[in-house]
Amino acid sequence: MKVLLTTLACLLLSAAAHGQAAGAGQVLFTNVSIFDGKSEKLITARDVLVENNLIKEIGKNIQAADGAKVIDGGGRTLLPGFIETHAHLMLMGPSVPAMEAMTTWEDFAIHGSRMAKMYLMQGFTTVRDAGGANGGLRRAIDAGEIVGPRYYPSGAFLSSRGGHADFGNFTSPPGESTNFSRLNMAQEFNGVDDIYKYGRNNFRMGATQLKFMQSGGVVSAFDPWQLVAGSPEEIAAAVQVANEYGSYVMAHSYRKEAIMNALNAGVKSIEHGFAFDCEIAKVMKQKGAYITTNLTAFDPGLLEIPAVASVPASLRKAKSASATFAGYIDNMKKCPVKRGFQTDCVGSVAACNIQVAYEKHLNNEFFGPHQSLVTLTSTGGEIVAMSGDFTNPYPEAKLGVIEEGAYADILIVDGNPLEDFSVVGTGDKWFDAAPRPESPETIRIIMKDGKIYKNTLN
Ligand SMILES: [Zn+2]
Known part of the structure; x- marks a missing residue:
């Protein structure tokens, strides 16, 4: 008693x-x-x-x-207040190899606290972090030690070997610890046991949902954007761990096959989802799933930035991705689903401050003011609430509505x-x-x- x-x-x-x-x-x-x-x-x-x-x-x-x-x-x-549903507050750049080789926890912490303040002052009272942050930043914000939004971190990215969050050096052998793995910012899985181990550890360290990497990227080193990583068993294992905590999985998915694998395994939040079409929309509705859109990915200026333009393989990847995803916005207008706001900025606070404002602008360009405001507010509130009654750090009331x-x-x-x-x-x-x-x-x-x-x- x-x-x-x-x-x-x-x-x-x-x-x-x-x-x-x-x-x-x-x-x-x-x-x-x-x-x-x-x-x-x-x-x-x-x-x-x-x-x-x-x-x-x-x-x-x-x-x-x-x-x-x-x-x-x-x-x-x-x-x-606005809700960002896909940020990376800890990842200051300028590149993954630089962060892996030359960065300590102080760099991440200082950057994260400055990013938190930047977001709040741009009107974002809630941020969901899509990988690379644990519960410490939230603790500091909620205790009033630093200024920032409500914060929903995902813990370490769960990535396959060579996947989109394999941040190891080129010659680093499989399973070897990295700067990112030691700080629980990215973990490499190889089989369902690793998903159980790192997924549960993420929740133990303050994650509110899990982030699973299925597809690759354009400028990243080892992964074609077309990658379909993660067996059905591995994705299901991530969903099972999240469900143990009353929460859910968000998945970095581009191709239709990846998106369908995720939805069928019970993933509730599709990140990017560039192959989105009306068939996917139908399944998303049946499953009660959401998508978050990173619209800066469609900026033609992307093909001109040095990180893309100077590397022939990256430029080729970027061009093929742009061509493949040409129907994205039209399909989303034709078959609308619940859509969250996503900036996905990795880089300096000043650069992300610009990118956040530009992402707001593109939302309005593509979807108009009403849909953009719904995305920035009530839909974001529904997305973060999926972390569930006992894992959600802010469970007493609704977010994203007046x-x-x-x-x-x-x-x-x-x-x-x-x-x-x-x-x-x-x-x-x-x-x-x-x-x-x-x-x-x-x-x-x-x-x-x-x-x-x-x-x-x-
Ligand atoms: Zn991201």
């Missing part, structure tokens, strides 16, 4: 420490138009009352308690993003873009978990 009471006391204490709002515990936003994460129209002339870390009430003429902070929205738009009872992750922007999407902080250039400021001017309020991180209204 004593043990039980102690446990309960600990639970209560940690719940109290989590999510304390600034000030008197209430923040009232008056006179705002609301994008709720889903609707095609704004709900105009409303007040939104936040108490501690939750949205308590939405309505008209709401009376806040004495001592509450009141912020006049001035008719601006209030919307959910509704009573949801987490108070809130932005206020100038204007109406359903009409002028640029107010969310887009950038229309990538490689030749000028450096971007820390936070877009048009994003006036950034609140996460009831706490205000930016306020240029009063």
Whole structure:
């Protein structure tokens, strides 16, 4: 009994420490138009009352308690904080060999903490990390040691030998430890036993879902993009381990065969999915699966960057990939499925700051403002919630929506993003873009978990 009471006391204490709002515990936003994460129209002339870390009430003429902070929205738009569903906060580049040979944990930690802040200041109150990060960064953010979004790491990439996350040196023998494996950022599997071992270790080290590498890449050293790695048994083993934790698997999949293998094994989140077509859409719907799209991968400028253009094999890979995936966007419009936002940036904070803004811009170019906003908010919220009741680090409320009872992750922007999407902080250039400021001017309020991180209204 004593043990039980102690446990309960600990639970209560940690719940109290989590999510304390600034000030008197209430923040009232008056006179705002609301994008709720889903609707095609704004709900105009409303007040939104936040108490501690939750949205308590939405309505008209709401009376806040004495001592509450009141912020006049001035008719601006209030919307959910954005959700990035595929980032790599630890991977600073400039290349995989450089990170393998010349990097220690301090480099990764410093980069990760700066990336976390960059994302929050671009309006992202939640980030799902698609490989290379464990639970430490989240611990530091949630404890208030550093500034950043809610954070869903995947632990080490699970990659086959020679697969997309085999970051070993060229002559490194199979199974030999690497810089990345020692830090549990990437692990090489060879059979289901390795999946059990490294998958469970990922959850033990704070992962909220697993990341499985099926396909290859364009600039990576050993893997053709056409690779279909992972036997049905190995993918199923990853799904089994994730299910033990009430969670799910996200898979890096390009070709149709890879996507189908993943879906049939129970993978819930298809990353990239460049061979997407209407048949895949049908299976995804049956299985309740999601896709995240990295639209910068379709930028013609990619063929000109030195890492691609100067290496004949990479240029050939890039050209064949572009040709094969020509139907991607059209198919997605023809047979829409639930789609998450993905930037997938590996590189300096300044470069990723530009890429995030450009990825926002491309979403609007290809899918228009409403679909882009849904992708950035409510769909992202559904995706991260698949980590399940007991593995999700933020299980008390919904993310990605403005509704009573949801987490108070809130932005206020100038204007109406359903009409002028640029107010969310887009950038229309990538490689030749000028450096971007820390936070877009048009994003006036950034609140996460009831706490205000930016306020240029009063
Ligand atoms: Zn990635």
